[in-house]
Amino acid sequence: MQISWTTFTVPKRFPLTISRGTTSLSNNVWVQIEADGIVGWGEAAPFSIGEHQQTTAEIVAILEELAPKLANILPWERQKIEHLYREYSVISAAQAAIDLAVWDWLGKKAKLPLWQLWGLDRSCIVPTSVTIGINPPEVARERVSAWLNLTQAKFFKVKLGNPLGIEADKAMLLAIIEALPPTASLSVDANGGWSVSDAIAMCTWLSQWDIKYVEQPLARGQEADLEALKKASALPIFADESCFTSQDIPKLADKVDGINIKVMKSGGLTEAIRMIHTAKACGLQIMFGCYSDSSLSNTAAAQLSSLADYLDLDSHLNLLDDPFVGATLQDGRLIPNDLPGLGVTVG
Structure with a gap:
């Protein structure tokens, strides 16, 4: 499968303040995978929990690293995809973008909503x-x-x-x-x-x-x-x-x-x-x-x-x-x- 992505910025209607700080916008990543003429969509949203941070730049960097590896895998080969996550220590937001895109592809292939x-x-x-x-x-x-x-x-x-x-x-x-x-x-x-x-x-x-x-x-x-x-x-x-x-x-x-x-x-x-x-x-x-x-x-x-x-x-x-x-x-x-x-x- 071929994978591509683009970043997009979404400002918040109301800035959100929690105990750790305030966010007013987010730079998210829209991921698309294509195989057999079907395109599946996924998203990665950066987040921070104390010292645990997953940034947009990190998400994009890991997608760039994984792209040539994913080219040899088909969307239904989910076990192979999960092996890649472990091999390359893929952060969870990047995993989410790929996983959502794979499930979207599978649902479109079956012509059924996931629910x-x-x-x-x-x-x-x-x-x-x-x-x-x-x-x-x-x-x-x-x-x-x-x-x-x-x-x-x-x-x-x-x-x-x-x-x-x-x-x-x-x-x-x-x-x-x-x-x-x-x-x-x-x-x-x-x-x-x-x-x-x-x-x-x-x-x-x-x-x-x-x-x-x-x-x-x-x-x-x-x-x-x-x-x-x-x-x-x-x-x-x-x-x-x-x-x-x-x-x-x-x-x-x-x-x-x-x-x-x-x-x-x-x-x-x-x-x-x-x-x-x-x-x-x-x-x-x-x-x-x-x-x-x-x-x-x-x-x-x-x-x-x-x-x-x-x-x-x-x-x-x-x-x-x-x-x-x-x-x-x-x-x-x-x-x-x-x-x-x-x-x-x-x-």
Whole structure:
């Protein structure tokens, strides 16, 4: 198969601030593979978790290195492709771009959307959350109104872990709760921004509200402390930055209640499927998340989303120049279409 790629820049409608900093745009990579006259599409979105960074330049460099190797492999030879990942230590975002393109190609070859190829039921898809970053309370309140006007959202995820401390977190969350419709659901995500003592205090305080779960309360590397936090918390604890692939899940199984699967962390849909089965075998709940992914990657995740308990596939809704069209919002739910493969076209 022949592989090609191009980079594209997507500015955010609302800059997103989390405990580790602020992002206002992303330089993503659109990957295409071609074989037998069929073209499959994939995407890589750079991301950063503390010292773990995957940049656009790194993604492009590894694609350049792999291109001559992939030329001798056919899209359905997925085991050979995975051997290349290991041989060349391919970073997960680059893996994701290739894997999504391969699955898109396979779906187009079969003339079926992936959700149908996998025998899934779109009616099982739950509403996706939309994200409100760390802001002063009055700005956070405005974000609620803006999201409601844009999407009629039914589920909100609030970024906490404010560097100013947990009192700032509480003030912002209270402002958001006042602005939310009474029927809206709510979760919080600290992105590893709390100490153990602050996490215990916040989980206790948050339990008076109808919070669905608390995501990544402690920093990556503090997984040993999650067990004590889980015992002290009245709210479910989900791991995000602490969980990249299926290999991480058994080590977390007695310390959390659920995991956040992102195609850029996992390396694509192939590993995401492994993570789903592993998590379910360990009795954990599942959510799907995203970074600065366009409609291409979020539509890819949506192909599997009937298997998730919670969804946070909203990044493309916050992009001003998303070049792609794919899954559509229907009553707050991101629903993949009937087109073959990923079902993504250029907008």
